[in-house]
Amino acid sequence: AQSVAQPEDQVNVAEGNPLTVKCTYSVSGNPYLFWYVQYPNRGLQFLLKYITGDNLVKGSYGFEAEFNKSQTSFHLKKPSALVSDSALYFCAVRDNSGGYQKVTFGTGTKLQVIP
Amino acid sequence: KAGVTQTPRYLIKTRGQQVTLSCSPISGHRSVSWYQQTPGQGLQFLFEYFSETQRNKGNFPGRFSGRQFSNSRSEMNVSTLELGDSALYLCASSLAGRAGNTIYFGEGSWLTVV
Numbered sequence: 001a002q003s004v005a006q007p008e009d010q011v012n013v014a015e016g017n018p019l020t021v022k023c024t025y026s027v028s029g030n031p032y033l034f035w036y037v038q039y040p041n042r043g044l045q046f047l048l049k050y051i052t053g054d055n056l057v058k059g060s061y062g063f064e065a066e067f068n069k070s071q072t073s074f075h076l077k078k079p080s081a082l083v084s085d086s087a088l089y090f091c092a093v094r095d096n097s098g099g100y101q102k103v104t105f106g107t108g109t110k111l112q113v114i115p
Numbered sequence: 116k117a118g119v120t121q122t123p124r125y126l127i128k129t130r131g132q133q134v135t136l137s138c139s140p141i142s143g144h145r146s147v148s149w150y151q152q153t154p155g156q157g158l159q160f161l162f163e164y165f166s167e168t169q170r171n172k173g174n175f176p177g178r179f180s181g182r183q184f185s186n187s188r189s190e191m192n193v194s195t196l197e198l199g200d201s202a203l204y205l206c207a208s209s210l211a212g213r214a215g216n217t218i219y220f221g222e223g224s225w226l227t228v229v
Binding site for chain 1: 119148150157158163171173205207214217218219220221223
């Protein structure tokens with residue numbers, strides 16, 4: 001069975017400071033990992049994904065994420081936070097083994113960027 | 116290129132009624148999945164279709180059903196609505212149903228059951 005955990009319900013960061021939103025996962029095989037952002041009353045927007053290759057993945061709006069296989073983590077990062085980054089962030093995983101698996105989403109982390 | 120389109124965007128139903136939600140995927144996308152989002156339960160997977168076949172199903176009662184048409188458009192139906200079915204229902208599509216494909220979400224259908 002696959003699972004994903006976002007240990008922080010909310011992350012507060014000052015504008016201009018670096019931000020990190022944490023995600024850890026558990027899969028039987030190799031993971032496909034995704035980050036999505038949701039603004040109020042909207043659907044989820046794709047930010048970035050890790051399939052294979054370089055452990056540092058760059059995505060939309062200046063976000064990046066680092067895949068760490070030994071720590072089974074895929075933390076989302078941005079060097080300098082903007083107030084407009086305030087939103088709900090979801091990490092997701094799909095196991096790349098044992099047939100076609102559904103995508104499992106984390107519980108979400110609310111990011112609050114303080115002016 | 117148009118995104119994933121969901122209709123209706125907002126609806127209010129009475130307990131015991133049924134509801135049908137519609138989803139048009141991004142052009143060329145053949146995989147469609149459905150999710151229920153509530154404040155208490157987060158994002159819950161309902162089901163996924165690829166080429167008119169259900170590939171995966173979440174842990175929802177049989178009152179929740181779906182289907183996909185030959186043009187990849189999808190519908191989900193909830194019968195005998197309960198108050199707890201009030202939620203944002205999200206549809207997502209991906210290109211070919213491969214595990215590494217990115218899934219793209221629509222804006223959702225807000226269902227309120229009274």
